Amino acid sequence: MSSLSGRRSQSLVIDMNSNGSQMPSPVLEREFRGSKIEWVPERSLKSQSSREYELRIEMEHLKEKFAKLLLCEDMSGSGRKGVSPALTLSNAITNLAASVFGEQRRFEPMEEERKARWKREIDWLLSVSEHIVEFVPTQQTLENGTTIEVMRNQQRKDLHLNIPALRKLDAMLLEYLDESQKNREYWYGSKEAGPREDEKWWLPTVNVPPKGLSDKAREHLQNLKEKVNQVLKAAMAINANSLAEMEVPEAYIESLPKNGRAILGDAMYKIMGDEFFDPDELLSSVDLSSEHKIVDLKNRIEASVVIWRRKMNNKDTKSPWGVASGVSQEKREQFEDRAETILLILKHRYPGIPQSSLDISKIQDNRDMGYAILESYSRVLESLAFTVLSRIEDVIYADNLAKDPSLAEKKRRPPSSDSCEPIPVITFDPKEEAESINKMEPNVATLSDFMGWSKDQDQEPKQADSEAALNQEGRSSLKKTLSPALNKRHFYLESLNALRSPLSRH
Known part of the structure; x- marks a missing residue:
């Protein structure tokens, strides 16, 4: 037979x-x-x-994923060991990004299988946002010509504005990875060549021609670097706004001391209270040689901001014993503004630092599904943009090294004893940034312009209002990422590292 x-x-x-x-x-x-x-x-x-067979496998995978979402990571089904639905969805997006982008060690296009998996599964997880709605008033005309006002369902405004923007950023990052094949004159060493001898020993070695890259290839890399940097800024702005909307957990507040001076220390508190405040002086007075120490400084400053803001919101400035507080309301506002300036400088100098204690507490305690989607999706895109930016910088550094071998004796990144990947330092001068913001022309590019959205795409009045709101929100968000010297005071929270699920503080 x-x-x-x-x-x-x-x-x-x-x-x-x-x-x-x-x-x-x-x-x-x-x-x-x-x-x-x-x-x-x-x-x-x-x-x-x-x-x-492929559809059957995909269906089984879909069943498994949504079973975990419905069980809220409690495989026992008892309902006592799980987490909130918002945190479950946030972890699902984080874990998906980790499994898809975790091995992006080269500046090259993603495999079609991984790319298709990312697009398919992120659509599954983001489909939840389509059913998060709110009631909005609308005008309806009856047959007899009478106009009445009725309420209708509409996707929540923040999701309606930010989910399309994040999808656009997602598509742009994948497109920039595909463009790495154009004018490509570099290549990566094989595994048999042995590990690298510099601080990035786990990454493949970048090889360029003996005389370096051509001007055309170099210009192409610089252009891609600028584009990815713009995507990074937009993702950081959306992530910061999402975190700012989350409430500070009571458990976090209860763990703080009574005043900000006890957290900062006398030396740092004195510098922040000087009449002429210099952020560089404060940062030079603390040890920022490792990732752990940078995160520790972030935690202390964020905690002090929470304390000062909480005291300013309480109209009664007296202590429980009836004695008036020694710090005035204006002084606390000054401390808060200066603390936010330092946080902004740290954000720009060290964009790859992990989550702070306040960030982790907010994510763990958050119950809003919309905020969970926006925060986690923007965070993983921010991490992917930072990874792509680092890979481009590796190629540019290899080109500089080929043209100037003396650079091999210099360290292009500061040492880090507590982190595997050194944190790139970005030069930042708050005064210069403030002057550049003040000199901006009125027709500065908004987030809507950056995304390539046309004003005449939507004709309905409601959609026109949403577009105007997006323009205003995008302009303020991009300005916040550039300068701390803005008239609008905003509690600027730090971005999160995408490939790490929130860990318990205890």
Whole structure:
């Protein structure tokens, strides 16, 4: 039987028709469809069965993923060991990004299989946002011409504005990875070549021609670097706004001391209270040689801001014993503004630092599904943009090294004893940034312009209002990422590292 079936797959099948005569035909297979027997080509049957198998595997994967979401990570089903639905969805987006982008160690296009998986599964997770709605008033005209006001469902405003923007940023990052093949004159060393001897020993070695890259290839890399940097800024702005909307957990507040001076220390508190405040002086007075120490400084400053803001919101400035506080309301506002300036400088100098204690507490305690989606999606895109930016910088550094071998003796990044990947330092002068913001022309590019959205895309009044709101929000968000010297006071929270799920503080 086996030899017969094997021969039949390589030759013609001689079958009998209804009259009993032989009927030569191409290679055919019988397929039962209800009560009938139909003849279909064997090749078509194999391709059909392959598609059905892929769909069945995808369906099983979808069932498993949504079962975990519905169980809230409590596989026992008891309901006592799980987390909130918002945190479950946030962790799902984080883990998906970690599994897809975690191995992006080269500046090259993603594999089609990984890219298709990312697009498919992120659509599954983001589909929840389509059902988060709010009631909005709208005008409806009856048959007799009477106009009445009714309430209708509409996707929540923050999701309606930011989800399309994040999807656009997502598509742009994947497009920039695909553009890495254009004018490509560099290549990566093989695994047999051995590990690198610099601080990024776990990454493949970048090789360039002996005389370096051509001007055209170098210009292409610089152009991509600027584009990715713009995507990074937009993702950081959305992430910061999402975190700012989350409430500070009571458990975090209860763990803080009574005043900000106890957290900062006398030396730092004195510098922040000087009449002429210099952020660089404060940062130079603390040790920022490792990632752990940078995060510790962030935690202390954010905690002091929470304390000062909480005291300013309380109209009664007296202590529980009836004694007036020694710090005035204006002084606390000054401390808060200066603390936010330092946080902004740290954000620009060290964009890859991990989550702070306040960030982790907010994510863990958050119950709003919309905020969870916006925060986690913007965070993973921010991390991907930072990774792509680092890979581009590796190629540019290899080109600089080929043109100037003396750079090998210099360290382009500060040492870090507590982190695997050194944190890139970005030069930042608050005074210069403030002057550049004040000199901005009125027609500065907004987030809507950056995303490539046209003003005439939507004609309805409601959508026009949403576009105007997006322009205003995008302009303020991009300005916040550039300068702390803005008239609008905003509690600027730090961005999160995408590939780390929130950990418990205890």
